[in-house]
Amino acid sequence: MNIAVAQSGGPTCAINASLVGVFSEALKEPAIDAIFGSINGIEGMIHDHLIDLKTMIRTNADMEMLLQTPSTVLGSCRYKLKDWHDDETVYQKIIERFQQRQIGAFFYIGGNDSMDTVMKLSEYVKEKGLDTKIIGIPKTIDNDLCITDHTPGFGSAAKYVATTMQEIIRDSSVYSAPSVTIVEIMGRNAGWLTASSAVLHANGETAPHLIYVPECKFSLQQFLEDIRQKMAKHKAVIIAISEGVEAADAATFQSGVTDEFGHKYLSGIGKYLEGVVREQIGCKVRSIELNVMQRCSSHLCSKTDIDEAVQIGAAGVQAALSGETGKVMVFQRLSDQPYTVVVTSTEAANIANRERFLPSSYINETGNNITDAALPYFLPLIQGECNMRMQNGLPVHFKIQESVLK
């Protein structure tokens, strides 16, 4: 039989590592012939835009290069399948492709939206009596998938956030004047990545002095009070805040910070709060958005994360071969120290369209910092560095022709 693999959703440092996991494991299996890559996620299956991965990934050096290349080498998509009871058109196209190309297993590397595709597609395939196995391989820097202990991509993002935050702390502490630095971190509904900046406390940093996550109610009044308290103790106050935090009492602070369309946070919550602090406290203040760097900084990836991303991709292949379908591969943590995880699987329905939030024990009582109870969870995920292959002083990336992706 042949197999196909696709990548979906927002970039991370580990999605290509999971592709390597699927690919290298499939290579070892005599039962598997061609390994197709579907371009731009499920869209490649729909439009028959597939490439033969054995012609793309030719050597071990290619695989090593892929491991250090962020984002999705096969492109991505944000495509959501409709309910097949309402409209089968797209499903029929996909199934046609499975049959034409003799695809016995399809691996979808993605977040909770992609696991919705795994769920629906596997149901449809069963309904039609086909034997193609559909397996989800998780990824997201948001770490917000249910069941799995953590998601590939998160560890590297967390390592980037903490390392960069530590450098920002040094940068912010040089002048004698008091200052506030607000670092905006990705996470619309769940605060995992923002919370992970607390790992710096394990290394003796007092900063971040304040950490705000979407799981807690946020009030500007309290925020300003928190800052004033911290400023009494620290010359340079450092704040980590999730992009998804919303101020319930923002309306009372609105003057001049909405744009002409009435958007509340013209350039994100960090920039917005920078304006509020400047106006209300009047000290030196800076906001920093870690932007896409937090999801694509492979030069600073966590070796644990990359190794596990390969492992979970490979485990997906074995799951399909042993007859599983409609499943998502997940990590189960057996121990924090020594850090031990095993890969198992769960029904896609347990993960699709659901979100996992920070446990309340990780958040302090006042809702403005992360407790030390969270550290044994986060720390193992950021361990280890990958040796990068360099050219001209820069990490070498695996690239495919722009024309292939078009």
Next chain:
Amino acid sequence: MNIAVAQSGGPTCAINASLVGVFSEALKEPAIDAIFGSINGIEGMIHDHLIDLKTMIRTNADMEMLLQTPSTVLGSCRYKLKDWHDDETVYQKIIERFQQRQIGAFFYIGGNDSMDTVMKLSEYVKEKGLDTKIIGIPKTIDNDLCITDHTPGFGSAAKYVATTMQEIIRDSSVYSAPSVTIVEIMGRNAGWLTASSAVLHANGETAPHLIYVPECKFSLQQFLEDIRQKMAKHKAVIIAISEGVEAADAATFQSGVTDEFGHKYLSGIGKYLEGVVREQIGCKVRSIELNVMQRCSSHLCSKTDIDEAVQIGAAGVQAALSGETGKVMVFQRLSDQPYTVVVTSTEAANIANRERFLPSSYINETGNNITDAALPYFLPLIQGECNMRMQNGLPVHFKIQESVLK
């Protein structure tokens, strides 16, 4: 005799390396007794806020940690000395300190403003018949100092910018829809750091497809035309632009992007142009500000830069011992390949308050990209990586008590 050293201006990855250079070279010299660190630049000399560096930097491990710690461990300042002909008060305080503390040489690690201090102070010291040598050690990520081939701190910033830009390219290329990504890079008047992103072209990247520096006239009309041309060839157009670029014809595009105070670029030129592209071209567009990360990301420093920063600090000590004063240490490049530089010195007056701009041969005819002629200049500066000492998966930083800096 004793010596003193201070750090000034904006943070870089290499300022502490130059401190290590001064310190370790001074340790070797039997003529030098105490080595004082002046807290917050020249302000520490004025207010007698000095610490004995031998009690702060005790071991080789301390020195190694300092090498991988960004920013200024002794704090910084933005203090400009008045002309001593007008007001001698502060000068008298400094000189008093020199005499009290028997300081025979003072080393000032900083940018062109700090070299103004070196110039004025050395003149005053001579005028008063004192023998304290005043030596400047250059640093700035802007690379805009005259005479010197390049400045310590620039190579690491350039390596960060290029590495991050490459990751942003991967991140931006995943979806099938056309997009524009605008990366805003530091540099108010000189485009060195922005231009350095062109090193990616040496590794076969077509991006950045457009590079705008303050040395060239910039028109929004032409900018939009440039983008349209590049979009015809590339799905994801990547743009590097200096923060200091100003649009001559911005007024015609102003709707809704000024704030209530009439500031032209509410959140920087990148964010501003993002709005213009969205409005005028209507495609997916994102702006990214590399912010302070580009000056403090020691985890990604250039080994060449750090080694040279140590070397130029050490050379400063030897210059003072051989009787030089009112001088700034500079790099003279003898060859691009093999890359060879020597450290010499120049009168502070040649550097103080002056700026060096990109040579026109580095900029293409249309003023929207950097030529390959620039690559032999930039490439040697970003070579090599430093092995970082890690703790809990994070680089270890050298820290001094917050109370010492207060």
